[in-house]
Amino acid sequence: MSSYMSLTIYLAELATTIISKLGLPGIFFLMTLESALIPIPSEAIMVFAGFLVSKGEINFLDAVLAGTMGNYAGSAILYFLGKKYGAPMLLRYGKYIFISKKHIEEAEKFFQKNGKLAVFTGRMLPAVRTVISLPAGIAKMDFKTFTIYTILGSIPWNMALTYIGIVLGQNWHLILQYSTLIDSAAIIALIVLIAYFYISKKHEVNLFSSQNSQRAIYDKSGSESHDK
Known part of the structure; x- marks a missing residue:
């Protein structure tokens, strides 16, 4: 020991x-x-x-x-x-x-x-x-x-x-006796948690960008129709 x-x-x-x-x-x-x-x-x-x-x-x-x-x-x-x-x-x-x-x-x-x-x-x-x-x-x-x-x-x-x-x-x-195993499990759980928040945040950003793009297209088409 x-x-x-x-x-x-x-x-x-x-x-x-x-x-x-x-x-x-x-x-x-x-x-x-x-x-x-x-x-x-x-x-x-x-x-x-x-x-x-x-x-x-x-x-x-x-x-x-x-x-x-x-x-x-x-x-x-x-x-x-x-x-x-x-x-x-x-x-x-x-x-x-x-x-x-x-x-x-x-x-x-x-x-x-x-x-x-x-x-x-x-x-x-x-x-x-x-x-x-x-x-x-x-x-x-x-x-x-x-x-x-x-x-x-x-x-x-x-x-x-x-x-x-x-x-x-x-x-x-x-x-x-199993403290090392617990530490390893904690690391894995933390990595999964961080990955989850990262993916969720990225999804929110992509969704926000997509909505803004659609809104911009809609506004542009509406403006063109009004000009005609």
Whole structure:
């Protein structure tokens, strides 16, 4: 077992202990750390929260809200760090929290390519979701817009993980074995969603252009008839 996996399992166990003792505040606290680049797996946090929901100890929506607000708090910290210090800080210290130069470059490219939507979609992508707030801060993205997109992007991910925890029940810990599979499924689902919106938007544009062309032809023919 690699040192990374050993640390992940240790942090996952620590997370469950904290949530068991603190409940919703524990979820908020841990998700804040996760979004601030402390390598605590959100899969363990929110799936264990789902397990507690299945036992009736906490409410589903409360768990999702606590996780989402934690995501936002941690992301806001990274946003302001990126805005003030830029990428050099993360390049220098990222290695201590398993964030490589490649992760940073992927997040920056993703943000540059997708702009504001990168903050929304990036919250649902492995590796990218934990660092996407930094390029947003470096680019000095409007903070109100950043807030909206971060919260909206965090909700689906947290709802999905919490629901998985409800379904797995006592076997919630299996999530650690299949986290890579879940990340892959999230990427595929996101690609399908983006493709759907792109095709729908393109169809709307084509329909609008077609209607305008027909209107122009009608107006022209009407004008010619009037001249005669």
